Amino acid sequence: MSEAPIFDGDLKVLGAEEEAGVVMMTLESPPQFAGARPGQFLLASANRPGAPLLGRPLSILSVEPELRFGFGIVGAGTRVLAEVAAGETVHVVGPLGHPFPDLADDVLIVTDTSHFGTLLALAEERDIAGQRLNAVFVTRPDDAPAGAVGAAEQDSFVLSLFAGVCNDLIATPLDGLEAALDEIGPAMIAAGASDTVMARLQAYAEARSIPGHAALQAPMACGIGACLVCIRRLRSGEVINVCEGPVAPLDAPVFA
Amino acid sequence: MSEAPIFDGDLKVLGAEEEAGVVMMTLESPPQFAGARPGQFLLASANRPGAPLLGRPLSILSVEPELRFGFGIVGAGTRVLAEVAAGETVHVVGPLGHPFPDLADDVLIVTDTSHFGTLLALAEERDIAGQRLNAVFVTRPDDAPAGAVGAAEQDSFVLSLFAGVCNDLIATPLDGLEAALDEIGPAMIAAGASDTVMARLQAYAEARSIPGHAALQAPMACGIGACLVCIRRLRSGEVINVCEGPVAPLDAPVFA
Amino acid sequence: MSAVDLSVDIGGLRLKAPVVPASGTFSYAHGRIFPLGRLGALVPKTVMPEPRPGHPAPRLTEEAGGLVNAIGIPSVGTDAFIADVLPRYRDQGAPIVVSASADRVDAFAALVARLSGEGLGAIELNLSCPNLEAGGRAFALDPDETHRAVAACRAATGLPLWCKLSPNAGAPVEVAKAAVAAGGDALIVSNTMLALALDAEGRPRLANRTGGLSGAPVKPVNLRIVDEIASALDVPIIGCGGVASLKDVLDYFAAGASAVAVGTATLSRPSTMIHLIDALADYCLTHGVGVRDLIRRAS
Amino acid sequence: MSAVDLSVDIGGLRLKAPVVPASGTFSYAHGRIFPLGRLGALVPKTVMPEPRPGHPAPRLTEEAGGLVNAIGIPSVGTDAFIADVLPRYRDQGAPIVVSASADRVDAFAALVARLSGEGLGAIELNLSCPNLEAGGRAFALDPDETHRAVAACRAATGLPLWCKLSPNAGAPVEVAKAAVAAGGDALIVSNTMLALALDAEGRPRLANRTGGLSGAPVKPVNLRIVDEIASALDVPIIGCGGVASLKDVLDYFAAGASAVAVGTATLSRPSTMIHLIDALADYCLTHGVGVRDLIRRAS
Numbered sequence A, B: 001m002s003e004a005p006i007f008d009g010d011l012k013v014l015g016a017e018e019e020a021g022v023v024m025m026t027l028e029s030p031p032q033f034a035g036a037r038p039g040q041f042l043l044a045s046a047n048r049p050g051a052p053l054l055g056r057p058l059s060i061l062s063v064e065p066e067l068r069f070g071f072g073i074v075g076a077g078t079r080v081l082a083e084v085a086a087g088e089t090v091h092v093v094g095p096l097g098h099p100f101p102d103l104a105d106d107v108l109i110v111t112d113t114s115h116f117g118t119l120l121a122l123a124e125e126r127d128i129a130g131q132r133l134n135a136v137f138v139t140r141p142d143d144a145p146a147g148a149v150g151a152a153e154q155d156s157f158v159l160s161l162f163a164g165v166c167n168d169l170i171a172t173p174l175d176g177l178e179a180a181l182d183e184i185g186p187a188m189i190a191a192g193a194s195d196t197v198m199a200r201l202q203a204y205a206e207a208r209s210i211p212g213h214a215a216l217q218a219p220m221a222c223g224i225g226a227c228l229v230c231i232r233r234l235r236s237g238e239v240i241n242v243c244e245g246p247v248a249p250l251d252a253p254v255f256a
Numbered sequence C, D: 001m002s003a004v005d006l007s008v009d010i011g012g013l014r015l016k017a018p019v020v021p022a023s024g025t026f027s028y029a030h031g032r033i034f035p036l037g038r039l040g041a042l043v044p045k046t047v048m049p050e051p052r053p054g055h056p057a058p059r060l061t062e063e064a065g066g067l068v069n070a071i072g073i074p075s076v077g078t079d080a081f082i083a084d085v086l087p088r089y090r091d092q093g094a095p096i097v098v099s100a101s102a103d104r105v106d107a108f109a110a111l112v113a114r115l116s117g118e119g120l121g122a123i124e125l126n127l128s129c130p131n132l133e134a135g136g137r138a139f140a141l142d143p144d145e146t147h148r149a150v151a152a153c154r155a156a157t158g159l160p161l162w163c164k165l166s167p168n169a170g171a172p173v174e175v176a177k178a179a180v181a182a183g184g185d186a187l188i189v190s191n192t193m194l195a196l197a198l199d200a201e202g203r204p205r206l207a208n209r210t211g212g213l214s215g216a217p218v219k220p221v222n223l224r225i226v227d228e229i230a231s232a233l234d235v236p237i238i239g240c241g242g243v244a245s246l247k248d249v250l251d252y253f254a255a256g257a258s259a260v261a262v263g264t265a266t267l268s269r270p271s272t273m274i275h276l277i278d279a280l281a282d283y284c285l286t287h288g289v290g291v292r293d294l295i296r297r298a299s
Ligand SMILES: Cc1cc2nc3c(=O)[nH]c(=O)nc-3n(C[C@H](O)[C@H](O)[C@H](O)COP(=O)(O)OP(=O)(O)OC[C@H]3O[C@@H](n4cnc5c(N)ncnc54)[C@H](O)[C@@H]3O)c2cc1C
Pocket: A041, A052, A056, A057, A058, A059, A060, A069, A070, A071, A072, A073, A074, A075, A076, A077, A078, A079, A114, A115, A116, A117, A118, A216, A217, A218, A219, A220, A242, A246
């Protein structure tokens, strides 16, 4: 896998729809993306004057018939990407990173809007395989900043994406996280969410010896392990390059 | 005049039409422009990401009911300005510089495409006053570079602008310049053209003691005499700031 | 806006607003665009002792989102400056700060002495002129040469001296220390960075071959130099280089400046300084802070 | 494309194309994007004698159309580098040029000696590491310290030495002369410019506070330094800083470089070096010139 070819070039935008500050985008799918799996990502940047230099890491949702991903509008990079219309091109580097490792059939997804792409990819893959997963989705306070729209509106749109492909889906504010987890009693967890959520989840899983995997995020430059920009600290004292993940054992990272 | 207020701000584009690599543009006309006259100019820049920092000097054609100017697409600045559509804004500083001084009633215009704006302003003003002027227009070789279009096509479009407002209009290649001038036998000349044309015109006028005025061009930054960027050499050994002209006595500048 | 007190003290001179022109990009003619009295100070183009022509054209080009200029400090010389230029800056409601330079220390001091009787608010020493007594290297590249020039000017005037440094110096903090030790009252950080711009055929775009880079590309560098100097010295600093937005002003303040000078942005949008003063007043009002609270606020 | 001979000689090492990676922005993993053998050389991230963690995150931010980085040269150390990293660069059809650094001269020389037996094409001396024997100022800021470091490395190896300079030096030509006098075979001009980037609250965006500016904003400055050095010295120069387009390559050649190194543009568009090699071949073909004709062509 890690020696597979990586595509680097412009791809035509086939579709782009924005709702509640989230954009779902599809591009032509070049052959290098065949076989890409949940957890893997691409770097995308708008070919527009004034766009940031660096591509933004975004999880791959599916690769056929079209290359599909979705992103929340967060800062300058995603803002200009959101302006790109069908017919224009986007610069793409990928597929990058490694997919989730083998997961239990009944692995529980824990996520929130900030990391929805990576976990939605997993939920969709399992749905297609006829194996719908359960998910816990942590919502934000209504007044949390979420760009132009309200956090509640954005969260509810993202929830609707999971609702279509999950079995049980529990939406809970952060203080209900443990209760929601107790309700399901997971044997294994696949998670990606903001650090506050992850710190509580890590403690919960550790207390109950539940194994799991965490999809990490960090700002990136090269996406392939060359620049050492995308580091996250581990509890061992080491650091890892997120782009060489982005999935790590749930008990490994420091969630500050 | 030189203490009159100068406008500095964005103006809405009311119209923009491109033909043969020449754009005729109209903007809302702020009060500061009232009374601006031929020879005076503005600095215009597109409010678009990636546009050059500095405004480009363009001659004012008319100020009411709309602020009007025309420009050839030459390099980066005029290229992005040509992309601006009605409804967008353009950043404008002006009116700048000083108008032509008092000219004889039968002053002869000598120009070419590179300096058409300044002399077209004069021709239009006299036409409105019911005093059509004669003009000699120096055409370029057909294969001269003129951006995307051919020089012949561009010259003939610019000629049509003069044709509508001039009395006699002689179009001639450079080597016919003196013959064309002889044909008219001007008592006074108002000229603006490329240096090659101007050098020959200066020699012609000097040999015959014909007085005249030259509209100069130079790349600019401030447009008001502060930065000392827009200098041209004079035969006296001094230099002048074109933006404090742009009109100078025909016998003063060095046309290299 | 006028309700907010934006005044700062720059080395003995009180400015009603912490925004001043960068020398060489501003003139009294800007009074046709906005009331000059709104500025912190009026700073004409650098004056030199004798008349001089400056460099041939082309003198300016755009590069990397900034400008590269090689004007070469043309000057009418001190006499004509005092007789013909200076009067146009008087009685505008803002102090006049004259930028002065020379290529020898004694001429520098004589020029400063001469300007002292002209009712100025301060004198700005442009230390980036080639120093003919040290092989043509700008004074501001070297702590010793800077000390020599500033000390001589100090002895020549009682006016506040603002010393304008160069980002081309290898040890800017040492140069800053020398300027202050020699009696400089404030520092302008800083002038342009030596640069080269070529055309499509590999020829220099400027007649002088190299020039000085200004605008957005130099801001992160000058901001770092302000930060280094402010950590090492207690002296008023005017941040200069790439100031175009309120964020740029706040950044220079956070790094340790108490005022900013604006050059390239004035060329591109002449009213920039006024917009910045308004935006700063608005920011102070909205955030309930004084302008002096912004200096090194996160350090 | 392959019909055109783009080869150049850089201080004793023949490169099949005059485009190489800037250390720290490239790895063997780029072989998944393009054939590594097309590059002039393979240049891994700078290796240091001992394992070290580098700076905390955040390590990178965008600013002024470029990047500011403070990675802090994390390294696995020499042993692990030779055992685990270096093998991944072998047999790719391009010479390996290892970028090495240390914070003391003896450690620098020992590292270079150690690398000498590893079949490299050349060793690149990253002279921008803080020099602990001179108060933490980078070697490349000072001609004497540069001479000391390069001379010690020269004595330690027979391989070509490429010396990477710093644009923060006040007298880059003096540093270049020192590097060449001490036995440097080629110069890389140059590393990043010290810079500061702040967030909306005036706090540093990078954990290390300051960082190094790269990309478009530094190009006009590094181009000027290349020009100055090429006028003063006869030594092969690799232009580095803001190379992203064919025009940038041609500019560095015109200023006096015989090759370019590409960093920031590789981060933004990983295949940039390949596109540049193709575009350069195309240019030479169309204009009927050899790549060596482009060096200082308008001087
Ligand atoms: C492997 C991976 C997969 C991802 N998948 C998705 C996805 O499918 N959908 C989605 O919406 N987002 C995803 N992200 C997050 C996405 O990359 C960031 O939201 C985006 O880079 C922000 O860029 P910006 O220019 O809009 O914001 P910026 O202005 O760059 O940053 C805004 C804020 O976000 C932080 N930030 C910037 N980049 C990142 C980053 N890469 N990771 C975490 N924080 C960052 C900044 O520090 C800053 O606080 C993923 C990130 C990674 C690392």
